[in-house]
Amino acid sequence: MHIHAYEKLWLAASLLLILFLLGSVTYGAVGPGVAMVTDSEPAIDAGALDEDERFSEPRVEQVGENEYEAYVLAFQFGFQPDPIVVPENSTVTFYVTSRDVIHGFEVVGTNANTMVVPGEVSEITVETDGPAEYGIVCNEYCGAGHHAMEGKLEVVPQSEFDERTNGGDGE
Amino acid sequence: MSEAIEGERTFADKFPEEARIVRAALLGSFLALTLGAIFGIIQTLHRTGVFRGLIDSTDYYTSLTAHGVFLALSFTTFFLVGLFTWAVVRSLDRPLINTKITWTWYGLMAAGMTMTGISILAGFVDSIEMSADVLFTFYAPLQAHPMFYAGLAVFIVGSWIAGADYFRTWLAWKREHPDERIPLQTFMVLTTMAMWYIASSAVAASVLIFLLPWSLGLIDQVNPTLTRTLFWFFGHPVVYFWLMPAYLLWYTVLPKIAGGRLFSDPLARVVFVLFLLLSTPVGIHHQYLDPGIAEGFKFISMTNTMFLLLPSLLTAFTVVASVEYGARQRGGSGLLGWLTDLPWRKPEFTGMMLAGLMFAAGGFSGMVNAGMNINYMIHNTIWVPGHFHLTVGTAVALTFMAATYWLWPQITNKPIYSRSVGLFQVVLWFIGMALMSNAMHAQGILGVPRRTAEPEYSGFDYPTMFGGFEELNIQIAIGGTLLFVSTVLFIGNLVLTMGNPKVSGLAETLPPALSGPDDAPRVLDNLRLWVGIAVTLVVLAYMLPLAAIINRGGLLGPGVGTYPVWLSPMLDALANAATALLGAIGDESAALVEVIR
Numbered sequence: 140m141h142i143h144a145y146e147k148l149w150l151a152a153s154l155l156l157i158l159f160l161l162g163s164v165t166y167g168a169v170g171p172g173v174a175m176v177t178d179s180e181p182a183i184d185a186g187a188l189d190e191d192e193r194f195s196e197p198r199v200e201q202v203g204e205n206e207y208e209a210y211v212l213a214f215q216f217g218f219q220p221d222p223i224v225v226p227e228n229s230t231v232t233f234y235v236t237s238r239d240v241i242h243g244f245e246v247v248g249t250n251a252n253t254m255v256v257p258g259e260v261s262e263i264t265v266e267t268d269g270p271a272e273y274g275i276v277c278n279e280y281c282g283a284g285h286h287a288m289e290g291k292l293e294v295v296p297q298s299e300f301d302e303r304t305n306g307g308d309g310e
Numbered sequence: 311m312s313e314a315i316e317g318e319r320t321f322a323d324k325f326p327e328e329a330r331i332v333r334a335a336l337l338g339s340f341l342a343l344t345l346g347a348i349f350g351i352i353q354t355l356h357r358t359g360v361f362r363g364l365i366d367s368t369d370y371y372t373s374l375t376a377h378g379v380f381l382a383l384s385f386t387t388f389f390l391v392g393l394f395t396w397a398v399v400r401s402l403d404r405p406l407i408n409t410k411i412t413w414t415w416y417g418l419m420a421a422g423m424t425m426t427g428i429s430i431l432a433g434f435v436d437s438i439e440m441s442a443d444v445l446f447t448f449y450a451p452l453q454a455h456p457m458f459y460a461g462l463a464v465f466i467v468g469s470w471i472a473g474a475d476y477f478r479t480w481l482a483w484k485r486e487h488p489d490e491r492i493p494l495q496t497f498m499v500l501t502t503m504a505m506w507y508i509a510s511s512a513v514a515a516s517v518l519i520f521l522l523p524w525s526l527g528l529i530d531q532v533n534p535t536l537t538r539t540l541f542w543f544f545g546h547p548v549v550y551f552w553l554m555p556a557y558l559l560w561y562t563v564l565p566k567i568a569g570g571r572l573f574s575d576p577l578a579r580v581v582f583v584l585f586l587l588l589s590t591p592v593g594i595h596h597q598y599l600d601p602g603i604a605e606g607f608k609f610i611s612m613t614n615t616m617f618l619l620l621p622s623l624l625t626a627f628t629v630v631a632s633v634e635y636g637a638r639q640r641g642g643s644g645l646l647g648w649l650t651d652l653p654w655r656k657p658e659f660t661g662m663m664l665a666g667l668m669f670a671a672g673g674f675s676g677m678v679n680a681g682m683n684i685n686y687m688i689h690n691t692i693w694v695p696g697h698f699h700l701t702v703g704t705a706v707a708l709t710f711m712a713a714t715y716w717l718w719p720q721i722t723n724k725p726i727y728s729r730s731v732g733l734f735q736v737v738l739w740f741i742g743m744a745l746m747s748n749a750m751h752a753q754g755i756l757g758v759p760r761r762t763a764e765p766e767y768s769g770f771d772y773p774t775m776f777g778g779f780e781e782l783n784i785q786i787a788i789g790g791t792l793l794f795v796s797t798v799l800f801i802g803n804l805v806l807t808m809g810n811p812k813v814s815g816l817a818e819t820l821p822p823a824l825s826g827p828d829d830a831p832r833v834l835d836n837l838r839l840w841v842g843i844a845v846t847l848v849v850l851a852y853m854l855p856l857a858a859i860i861n862r863g864g865l866l867g868p869g870v871g872t873y874p875v876w877l878s879p880m881l882d883a884l885a886n887a888a889t890a891l892l893g894a895i896g897d898e899s900a901a902l903v904e905v906i907r
Binding site: 142157177180249 | 445608869
């Protein structure tokens, strides 16, 4: 089969581009450590979330020094807790599930973004910066009220976080 | 057309019955295009907040389902079965074996799409307890009316019989021409249909085994991740099912219009074989953000996806080289000077070239989608519809429209009503799409979600980067309006063309490639081998993920409810109100009867 010299050159350049793209993602995973949503969490019964330790009471919990876990419930048409309040400069892992249909969980303007599938728990870990407010939107069509499904993520100073989360406990 | 040889017969002259089928398929396609465009303009204006008076935001999703199904499934598939019928009959130079079968598949496809279409459009009428507001992707546990799924199944079965029709016609030809190479256009049709059989098997299984019985109440629940994965098993290769007919036109028709011929027949075959092999084992790249699917499976899917860039990159080279050859045949010279020696006044040429140019842009945004990590920035944002309005919405749709200006006269013997309006129409599409798609990509980076009636939220404002949210909305609205006008011009021009008298001398021939099929290794024509490898790759890519998904959630779901969007509480309330009203009327009439007595 005759292949023109320019075409061979083009073919080589194309293969190089493909390898570069694959390499860049691989580097992102092993270098800066960009983690993916994966099957890390076991499946869950979407019909029995009120009996689940984490999702019967959606909340933010401290699990280590400067480490927090947020258990978030998505439903037609909102998120719980709302707002989600986390402290600044901390590591927050979100565990998100749905009690009805497929939703999305997107912290607007960031790469914190995951599908939320009933029967599954999505896990994403983020590093927070300074105090800020972010919108959270459902970015997967979930029914007639989809466009009203929003939430809020508030990154607040540590003192304010302690006040707002522990205030009720009298600490 | 000047280069037509006087007295040569057109396709319509040689194969009148087949020409009738091609016309019927194309007309079905243009009906879908018209409907899709109407919903398109409604959505553009609604979503951007320019005009929300026509539909409620809750009905936006009915419109969006109609827009997706009519354009992505109906417009594309009807056009391509028409085009493929033409391509097979023309390149084999023999009629179909039995046009009764041909009309059967056409009838099935039309009936199936009508059923699905009715179930969607009924969503606008509150008094009909039927709707299918599940969008083109119909993710469970959102549930459509059973007729939506049944119609899809019938439509797909129709397309399978169409494929069998092409294969049987080719086998008949092969008996008559035992030692000849498969003509290039037929080769392209057969590889595309082989890919389609593999790809659509999954969605057919999903519909027939899970979704249809579930919507009929025969089973209680389904596994959302499983049906979603089976959808994307089909959902990515289906984009190549749309694209490969456009490639067929770019490879075999565009070079001729440019005044030249195809650069290399063997490489065209290689490209189509690559599509057959690689189109399907990539669907999980639509599920990078899905929980319940291991990262490793996602990585394998990404690797396959990146290699799927190869046939498109090769196509870019071959198409440009073929067009350049045409320009130089016409006296073009210089490094880029030949560009001025191309037939830019022909709508079929300019339309296809602009479509190819936009496909390049769509290819680059596709590389972003395919990258597992940067995908997080844009997943399910309006960036994604921005991307596929460049690919299926322009590379495919604009190529089909442009090709119609060339093909329609040959299947009708009627010249196009106005070729200058045609030229204006294709350029207008390009401008409209450039505005709309670019602004959609930009909004996506701001985090604006796709598939929403009201992308503005009460609790926060979007960050401002490439112009603010509002400004980009205006660009989307203007672009969408231009696209609608362009579609109206296309359809109007075609309707006026139908009123033209039949003339002779419209025949066009397609010259053979510079490097002909004899330069291609014989093994390229061994379809059994390629289908075998394609199936193996699909099994390798999907067996473990599907097993893992079923293992996690069960074949029929991990305790997930049913959310029919076709029997909403509002409808129940309406029904109750109606019953009460009827009861009251009954009492009234009873009282009236009493009085009369």
